[in-house]
Amino acid sequence: MSRWFPDEMPVPAANAETAGWWEAAAAHRLVVQRCEGCGTTRHPPGPVCPSCRSAAASWHAVPGTGTVYTYTVVHQAFIPALADRVPYVVAVVALDGAGGARLVSNVVEADVTEVRVGMPVEVVWEDMGPELALPRFRPRSARAAVAR
């Protein structure tokens, strides 16, 4: 099991709308919410579809691949536990098969100087606790993409 970030990172909070997303993540399933009325996907999850206002929704599993929409290399250790972990990459990933939904995450297992807008990435899961897992992303090589 890989660990890339320390336990001292901020822990997420869930409400009635988002709890299902976190439950799926704990099982290493990457999902986005999809409206049962019109099929529109949305992220983060919400109480009704912003397009048709239907409250009926389901969790739609996505392949876990995508591309870097934008990113930043963080150099400042905002918490002491990150002092020996900087620089790290925070990225917005445009998810494949998610109807345009994007996810904030990290690019790990990469030279921080090589991360670029448009870089293909794939999900890797980090178990932060018994019932908490976070999706991170690593560069997806051309060969790995073919093998898939």
Next chain:
Amino acid sequence: MGGAVSGAGTGAFVVGVGETRYARWGGLAGTSEYQLAIEAILAAVADAGFAVDDVAGLSSFAEDRNDATFVAADLGLPELRYAGLSWLPGGGGACAAVANAAAAVGSGAAEVVVVYRSLCQGQFRRFGRGPGNGAAAGVRVPALRRARGLLDAHVAFTMPYGVFGPPVAYAMVLQRHMHRFGTTAEQMGHVAVTTRAHAARNPRAVMGGRPMTMEDYLGARLVAEPFRLFDCCLETDGACAVVVTNAARAADAATAPVAVLGSAQGAPRGFGHGQYANVGMPDDDYTSAGAGGVAARLWAAAGVGPADIDVAQIYDHFTGLVLLSLEDFGFCGRGDGGPFAASGALRWPDGALPTNTHGGSLSEAYVHGLNHVVEGVRQLRGESTCQVAGAETCLVTSAAGVPTSALVLGRP
């Protein structure tokens, strides 16, 4: 009592401004943030030449710790008739709080309303140190928490990945802007260097005694690429306030009234809390200040356009977002904010649009942009330390990248 002051627009006027001393975070530790709020309010009322008993309304914006109800009681106001809090978050709401005060004045709810903000990062959380928004950290076994509110549930999708605060979130916006439009670090640096030079003339500015060259800017440490240290606003202690009233009472003021010519507030569809907690908006919105609609409605309300603006106070939590605001408000084309700044346009006294003539949040103080309103009023009274000769109109904007607001102030 003299005749009513005439002026176009909302019919409301700013007749008083007040500020405490501004200091680096922790520098005013001997006085509480709340005491500073009171001090600023009293100073603004005194500046207007009004009595404290004249104040009937109080207006602020989201994330204010200094509740208007307690302010009213502790000041002994005869009767609180208006207590407004804009939903627009943090720096997005300063202009909205003035607009809401103007609306309260216009409706007759209260004749004299004070808008205030006190923000002491030395006494509470520093915005440049994480984690923010009350997110728990340092727990022994990381586990999901029950959200304390909608924003808490939203930043759960950003903060655990190391988006500790605004610098990281907005760095990604500028990275995307650079990717799309070729914006450069040097172009952002022009904002930092120019406003630092303005601050050098302002005795209130925290960085007034710290001149900075482009080499200094480029040589500073990286915070979150592309942001270096001086792309990020200050973390300070201090408070300020402005007094808003109607034309009849403005005629009694001790100062030259400044007209609120127009105001607008809001956010585009799906913008949510802005790029800080949402990354799913269309590309054009993601790489903008989110203020295009606010700008269009502002110009319509004020009856002026960007070409009519003599001086601007543009919210500057980060240099790069000043560029995005300049684009949204139509001072240059989409993607052209960088070249516009690099042209020297923002520089007092000779630039096309002297901007942040007090030094802004980058070099005067970080009071969630209410100090930008104060500086706008000073310009139209002819009292700025970087006075634009004959200034008759000033644009004031609140934070880019969150639901926001803006004002056009004018000399009646």
